[in-house]
Amino acid sequence: MNAAVTARDSEAAETHEQRALGFWLYLMGDAVIFALLFATYVIMVNNTDGGPGGKQLFDLRNAALETALLLVSSTTFGFASLCSKTGNRGAVLFWLLVTFVLGAGFVFLELREFAGMIKAGAGPDRSGFLSAFFTLVGTHGLHVSMGLTWILIMCGQVMMKGLSVAVTSRLFRLGLFWHFLDIAWVGIFSIVYLPGLL
Amino acid sequence: MEKHGEHGLRTYLIGFVLAVVLTAIPFYVVITHALPPQRALMLIAGAALLQVLVHLRFFLHLNFTSTPRENLLAIVFTAVLIFIMVGGSFWIMFDLHSRMAI
Numbered sequence: 001m002n003a004a005v006t007a008r009d010s011e012a013a014e015t016h017e018q019r020a021l022g023f024w025l026y027l028m029g030d031a032v033i034f035a036l037l038f039a040t041y042v043i044m045v046n047n048t049d050g051g052p053g054g055k056q057l058f059d060l061r062n063a064a065l066e067t068a069l070l071l072v073s074s075t076t077f078g079f080a081s082l083c084s085k086t087g088n089r090g091a092v093l094f095w096l097l098v099t100f101v102l103g104a105g106f107v108f109l110e111l112r113e114f115a116g117m118i119k120a121g122a123g124p125d126r127s128g129f130l131s132a133f134f135t136l137v138g139t140h141g142l143h144v145s146m147g148l149t150w151i152l153i154m155c156g157q158v159m160m161k162g163l164s165v166a167v168t169s170r171l172f173r174l175g176l177f178w179h180f181l182d183i184a185w186v187g188i189f190s191i192v193y194l195p196g197l198l
Numbered sequence: 199m200e201k202h203g204e205h206g207l208r209t210y211l212i213g214f215v216l217a218v219v220l221t222a223i224p225f226y227v228v229i230t231h232a233l234p235p236q237r238a239l240m241l242i243a244g245a246a247l248l249q250v251l252v253h254l255r256f257f258l259h260l261n262f263t264s265t266p267r268e269n270l271l272a273i274v275f276t277a278v279l280i281f282i283m284v285g286g287s288f289w290i291m292f293d294l295h296s297r298m299a300i
Contacts, residue, residue, distance in 0.1 A: 017266070024269050028276040035280040036287070043291045064225055071217055074257055078210035179257040183250055189221075190246035194228050198235050 009165075016169040023173045027180050030143075034184050037136040038191055045196075047128035054129075054196025057122055059113070063193040066109050067185065070144075073102035074182040081175050084168050092158055092171075099178070100151045103144055110141045133192065140188060143181050150174050213256025220249040 045054070080095035114134070117123065124134035154174055157167050224242040227233050233241060254260045262270070 021266065021268055021272075025272055028272050031276055032279055032283070035284050039284040039287045043287065060225070060229065067221055067225075071214070071221065074253075075210055075214045078213075078257060079207075082207060082210070176258065179253060182257070183253045186221075186246055186249050186253065190224065190242050194224055194242050195239060197228055198238055 012165045016165065016172075019169060020173060020176075023176060027176060030180070031184075033139070034136075034187065037132075037139060038187055041132040041136045041192065044128045044132035048130075049127040051127045051130070052120075052122050054192070057117055057120075058193050058196045060193065060197050062109055062113055063189055066106050067189050069102045069106040069109070070182050070185050073099045073106070074179055076102065077175055077178045081171065084163055084171050087163055089158060089163055092163065093155060096151055096155050096158070100148060100155070103148050103151070103178075107141060107144055107148065110137070110144075114138070137188060137192065140181065140184050143184070147174070147178050147181060150177070209256050209259070213252055216252045216256070217249055220245045220252065 076095050076098045080092050080099060083091035083095060114137075117130075122130055124131050151174065154167070154171055157170070161167050224238075224245045227238050227241055232238075259265070260269075260273075
């Protein structure tokens with residue numbers, strides 16, 4: 001390896017680290033947004049305006065299934081990260097697709113729950129409690145949907161460009177995003193679903 | 199930034215098992231009503247806090263040696279911000295609530 005190539009490599013590594021820090025700062029901003037949506041929900045949780053509350057609306061089995069899908073998807077994304085380090089392109093694609101399917105299952109369950117609630121007359125316009133619920137859980141669902149789009153884009157890049165330095169560094173940031181969403185979900189089932197059904 | 203083997207398969211599997219246990223306990227308590235509500239809430243909060251730490255450590259690989267200092271500073275700063283904003287909101291809103299209820 002000559003000097004020019006090594007210099008370029010270390011330059012690429014430095015850019016990668018700077019972008020990782022930038023993305024980390026974005027995630028911290030996102031954490032503040034979620035924290036405030038959680039606070040809004042806790043303040044609004046009893047403002048049901050005579051309408052249905054969490055006890056009537058939430059389904060523990062659905063929440064447990066969603067939790068399982070997201071947690072397993074976080075782990076399978078970890079497997080994809082591991083395979084990207086050993087340069088195994090096929091395995092990275094496989095685990096990314098598994099993660100995508102699990103994440104899509106999560107979004108499907110969430111949309112079905114939302115649709116059922118709206119059909120039962122418990123949409124976001126019914127009460128302050130429901131506005132806060134749909135805003136909090138919907139924001140998380142939107143993040144997961146964005147993550148799914150990003151996973152598909154990365155699948156395309158891994159297929160066409162291979163595991164180059166740039167692609168691997170994007171995969172790393174996607175991993176930060178995906179694991180972060182699982183942490184936000186831990187907050188949702190611990191603050192919304194479980195206390196609601198207590 | 200990351201070295202081979204440092205965050206191996208074992209790390210993810212340990213994180214997964216811990217997360218499953220810390221999820222199963224609060225769900226079990228809510229399903230069986232094994233605890234009075236106040237205690238159950240405390241257990242849910244404790245399990246959630248532990249699980250967030252598990253995710254940070256085993257999935258996001260945060261630690262005090264290999265994580266860049268800036269990232270740790272950012273997360274501490276964010277925690278302070280969240281504490282002030284969420285704590286302040288609760289203070290104002292619950293105080294208002296108790297005054298309005300009289």
